[in-house]
Amino acid sequence: MALPSFSGPLVLLGAGKMGGALLEGWLAEGLDPGRVAVVDPAPPPEAAALIGARGIALNPDLSALPAPAVILLAVKPQVAAAALPAVAGCAAPGTLVVSIMAGKTLANLEAAFPAGTAIVRSIPNTPAAVGRGITVAVPNGRLTPAQRELAHALLAATGACEWIDDEALMDAATAVSGSGPAYVFLLVESLARAGAAAGLPADLAARLARATVIGSGELLRLSDLPADQLRRNVTSPGGTTAAALAVLMAEAGFDPLLEQAVAAATARGRELAG
Structure with missing residues (x-):
């Protein structure tokens, strides 16, 4: 503007x-x-x-x-x-x-x-x-x-x-958006390591993980659809993505872990602010 x-x-x-x-x-x-x-x-x-x-x-x-x-x-x-x-x-x-x-x-x-x-x-x-x-x-x-x-x-x-x-x-906003890029970069690191553990060459796994997150972010930016609908669009019932999401969305999966991370960042922000 x-x-x-x-x-x-x-x-x-x-x-x-x-x-x-x-x-x-x-x-x-x-x-x-x-x-x-x-x-x-x-x-x-x-x-x-x-x-x-x-x-x-x-x-x-x-x-x-x-x-x-x-x-x-x-x-x-x-x-x-x-x-x-x-x-x-x-x-x-x-x-x-x-x-x-x-x-x-x-x-x-x-x-x-x-x-x-x-x-x-x-x-x-x-x-x-x-x-x-x-x-x-x-x-x-x-x-x-x-x-x-x-x-x-x-x-x-x-x-x-x-x-x-x-x-x-x-402090909560800082925990989400200020610290958030670090969470995304960690996702790229973790996804690359998981790909290598599944048998991909480490350098290829790193390139695939990086390009996937970059492309997904651009799709999210350009689309009018909410994130949950974009997720569903990738997920075929009974398919490979559904199998992975069953792990990530389990009771002890991604949501509670990220909630704990944001809560920890929020609490630390309050401590630093006095």
């Missing part, structure tokens, strides 16, 4: 994998590079090349800039205490703060910025790097409708964006 108009610069704190992917998405949506300031003492080579090629300001004197319209926080949470004060000092009453830092609650962020700041806490996932991400976002109640629209467009530059109103749901 095209970015809505806004006045003032956009300050990006952190140009790592996620920050760099967002920056690339914004530029692809037509954002003027001259309106972006990146704060990162050592951006990775890919981001540094993009910043240099598009003439984006890198580590400027923030006090010399106009009040930013947006400050997007894309640093790792363990460096937040050291990194946030520099950008918090340039926040103005109309500045929108968007965070993609894991584990940093709205209360954490509100404590770091001036009282009354409009803040969005969000969690993207790694497919954002190829424009197929999904981000879950929660506002702190200070956003204007225009700021919410802007936050949505900025986060949707790398894929889809979903909103929740209850921050308590963020």
